[in-house]
Amino acid sequence: MIDETDAGVQSAAPELIELSHSIHSEPELAFEEYRSAAKVRELLGSRGFEVESGVADMPTAFTATFGSGDLNIGICAEYDALPEIGHACGHNIIAASAAGAAIALAPFADELGITVTVLGTPAEESGGGKVLMLERGAFDGVAAALMVHPGPFDIVGATSLALSDIGIKFTGRAAHASAAPEWGINAGDAVTISQVAIGLLRQHLAPGQQLHGIVSDGGLAPNIVPGHAELLYYLRAHTSESLAALTAKTYRCFEAGALATGCTHEIRTISPTYTELTPDPWLVTQFRREAEAIGRRPLAPELEGFRPLGSTDMGNVTNVLPGIHPVIGLDSAGAVTHQPEFAAACITASADTAVLDGARLLARTAVRAAQDSDVRARLLSGVEARAAR
Known part of the structure; x- marks a missing residue:
């Protein structure tokens, strides 16, 4: 099934790259991402996802679901930009990778016994959209939350402050x-x-x-x-x-x-x-295996803690349910996030490769989790435990 999800990403590649470039071309600030959120929703809706806009009382938050399996895999999409320097954190890549992973998983949702849920999460740069969505129930029932974030190099077990x-x-x-x-x-x-x-x-x-x-x-x-x-x-x-x-x-x-x-x-x-990232160890290990399998060379695990990623509201998510926030590397010619030069790098050929590789790796990790009976049982029991609180 890994080959099939890879093929699904490749088949959707033109649409995913177009989505990434389109979001990049119209940067929008926290809670104002009307066009960006709509672009992601429209692509997923065209692929048969059931889309709900304005979730958690936020106009630019949404969910898009496919399938009816008991294991609900959440894939987080970000799409807000920074003042003046636009998508210098590469959220256009995050959104497109999330959409690509979901599209690749959808045809196999019944076979895997999963529900695929894309969570459109506004205001990561300032505003804490995921925190608000957590508090207002948008992550209820989600067994694991996955996403990728672009950077100058690959970091699987990424940490934050x-x-x-x-x-x-x-x-x-x-x-x-x-x-x-x-x-x-x-x-x-x-x-x-x-x-x-x-x-x-x-x-x-x-x-x-x-x-x-x-x-x-x-x-x-x-x-x-x-x-x-x-x-x-x-x-x-x-x-x-x-x-x-x-x-x-x-x-x-x-x-x-x-x-x-x-x-x-x-x-x-x-x-x-924002709380610190606490990525799920199994998901980290599996994502690393998949990254190495497709030829990526992530930073060694013993070095990951020396390069915290600033801060992210995904930290709050990973302190409530299993999740990961790995970095997918691109050639930024020495630029780092939150620099104008990094914004320019986020629509290059290397960035487009990061979109597709990020989607493949998220889909692969979700497949492995769904197919591993012990992991599946752990994730489902976590949902039950949270519901009982």
């Missing part, structure tokens, strides 16, 4: 910066003090902890004492526990900025907290 996405607003009092500065309470100074404190904190960060942010609002004009200012920050760590410890320390830096200047401050959560 837990992430907190926050905004910090300081409120002071505006005044004329020359004629009456003593009447002002400088929110811009609160930002400066906070960032100095964060800079000093960096010496004491635990391994794997990271801090990075921008000033999104620094005031209105040089002759006005800023009455308001804002920071946007990402806090990251290897584990959710380490992230909680980092958060407590970082929040004190923001409190220091407010205290020193007399401002008030408010911290808000922008996106749901």
Whole structure:
């Protein structure tokens, strides 16, 4: 059956590559991926999938299902882009690979005893679409969740960092910066003090902890004492526990900025907290075998932990049900994700190969899981256990 699913991907190759290029040509930001989601839905609908739009109360989220087997294999599609630099994380490749794997599996769904479910997951870059879909039941009944993500090289057991996405607003009092500065309470100074404190904190960060942010609002004009200012920050760590410890320390830096200047401050959560990836060991091992079988050379397992992938809401999924988030490599001429040059690389011939290989490997892994009686039983028991909670 592996040869048959490979052939299914190859047969759909023109449509999959067209889908990848079309999504790439019209990048859309988090929760605004109307055209991109529609393109994936339309392709799957034309192949006989039952499509439901607007799932989990999100207009750009969807599910597309085929088959009626008891083992529900979920394949996650992402399609949101980044501000200004478009698909510099290659979500066009993710979406096309997901569609390709599903199309290849569909003719064999009854024979394998599976249901194939493509989950269209918006807002991975910011917004946590998968977290919201988890919370609202879209992953209920899914036995395993699979996806691939492009990168400069292949990584099967990919890891990621837990992430907190926050905004910090300081409120002071505006005044004329020359004629009456003593009447002002400088929110811009609160930002400066906070960032100095964060800079000093960096010496004491635990391994794997990271801090990075921008000033999104620094005031209105040089002759006005800023009455308001804002920071946007990402806090990251290897584990959710380490992230909680980092958060407590970082929040004190923001409190220091407010205290020193007399401002008030408010911290808000922008996106749901992302947890770290915990890929399923069997799925990782099987995906690696399949990748090597088609001639790919993934990074050695002992090196995978040294290259975390930033953060992803797929981490939340893998902490609830078995899943994998491997990286499918492409020739990016030295560029890395979130660079404009990587966006350009995501519609090259190498990227098109990554689309097709990613689809083949996802389909192959799903077939192996469905055919292995022990793995199948484990995945089904996991669904039952979650339903009983």
